[in-house]
Amino acid sequence: MIVKQPSDAESVRLAQAGDRAAFAHLVRRHQGGVHRFIMRMLGSHEEALELTQETFIKAWQALPQWQPQAQFKTWIYRIASNTAMDALRRRKIVEMVPLEEDYDAPSQGAGPEVQLESRQRLWALESALAALSPEQREVILLREIEGLSYAEIGAALDLHEGTVKSRLARAREALASVVRGSEA
Amino acid sequence: MRRDIPHDCPRIEALSSLVDDEIWGSARDEIQAHAAACPLCGATLQAFRDLRRGLQALPDTGPGVDIATSIGDRLSPRTKARPTRRRIPWRWEFAPTGLAAAGVLALGAYLGMLLASGTTVQVARSPAATVFGTVPAGGLCLTAGCYERGR
Numbered sequence: 520m521i522v523k524q525p526s527d528a529e530s531v532r533l534a535q536a537g538d539r540a541a542f543a544h545l546v547r548r549h550q551g552g553v554h555r556f557i558m559r560m561l562g563s564h565e566e567a568l569e570l571t572q573e574t575f576i577k578a579w580q581a582l583p584q585w586q587p588q589a590q591f592k593t594w595i596y597r598i599a600s601n602t603a604m605d606a607l608r609r610r611k612i613v614e615m616v617p618l619e620e621d622y623d624a625p626s627q628g629a630g631p632e633v634q635l636e637s638r639q640r641l642w643a644l645e646s647a648l649a650a651l652s653p654e655q656r657e658v659i660l661l662r663e664i665e666g667l668s669y670a671e672i673g674a675a676l677d678l679h680e681g682t683v684k685s686r687l688a689r690a691r692e693a694l695a696s697v698v699r700g701s702e703a
Numbered sequence: 704m705r706r707d708i709p710h711d712c713p714r715i716e717a718l719s720s721l722v723d724d725e726i727w728g729s730a731r732d733e734i735q736a737h738a739a740a741c742p743l744c745g746a747t748l749q750a751f752r753d754l755r756r757g758l759q760a761l762p763d764t765g766p767g768v769d770i771a772t773s774i775g776d777r778l779s780p781r782t783k784a785r786p787t788r789r790r791i792p793w794r795w796e797f798a799p800t801g802l803a804a805a806g807v808l809a810l811g812a813y814l815g816m817l818l819a820s821g822t823t824v825q826v827a828r829s830p831a832a833t834v835f836g837t838v839p840a841g842g843l844c845l846t847a848g849c850y851e852r853g854r
Contacts, residue, residue: 539775546771547769564764568767571766575770576774576777576778580779583781640757641761644754644758644761648758663754663759664759664761687719688714688720695747
């Protein structure tokens with residue numbers, strides 16, 4: 520028997536009326552993306568876990584004000600972005616640290632040399648990502664990893680599409696420059 | 704990777720939009736044709752595509768816990784939203800007070816004018832008001848005509 524999953528809009532409507540099960544459904548659907556985004560913004564698994572929880576608690580509190588014309592996905596990324604930026608300001612660290620080097624990279628059955636090279640390349644990319652400004656990093660993450668369109672990024676970060684387009688291009692340019700520098 | 708872009712090269716935003724499939728029609732065809740022929744733009748486009756592949760290959764561990772369960776007891780109970788009182792424009796907020804003040808002033812002016820002109824006002828006497836008179840209700844004077852004579 521195929522159980523039809525409720526849409527975000529249906530779950531939000533129920534959660535607005537106080538249905539915790541519907542809200543739990545929304546959390547489970549979006550927790551992976553929100554956690555991944557915050558983790559790459561801050562470079563810390565522990566902090567990302569804590570701030571992911573904070574993001575969803577804020578969402579629950581703000582849910583009565585949620586407008587049906589907004590997408591829950593972009594709305595939750597907006598809260599996540601604000602939460603991550605606040606944390607960066609609190610830390611007074613604009614440039615985050617890259618993720619730990621012993622972070623597990625996918626092996627995909629390759630030999631040890633290929634795995635090592637792959638790990639080094641990923642490590643270089645992590646470091647390059649950490650070197651970007653938080654504003655550039657968030658557009659790159661939302662586009663390349665979370666797969667949001669320009670319009671969705673604009674809605675999530677409260678930016679015009681033209682600004683998203685130019686910021687993304689500058690972020691890519693900067694990222695490619697850092698990666699090239701690390702390979703040289 | 705700051706490019707010294709020749710005049711006929713597309714802007715970096717156009718190359719970035721091409722990678723994202725956010726540019727369509729003839730503009731897309733033109734940029735693709737240019738990138739195929741221009742070593743500078745071709746290399747930039749390739750670098751952007753490599754970045755995408757690299758970023759998408761970054762490891763993803765996930766939170767490792769069920770966030771919904773972990774925050775469950777931290778969610779405040781939903782209280783019913785109070786109906787919001789419609790805000791009256793400030794000009795109308797003082798309308799009842801203003802009307803009352805204007806009425807009092809008008810009445811004062813009217814009475815003042817009456818006093819100044821020496822006019823006497825005949826007030827119709829209501830039978831019900833006789834309870835406030837000097838003659839007790841049901842008194843014989845009423846029937847004997849004393850009341851009308853002012854006794």
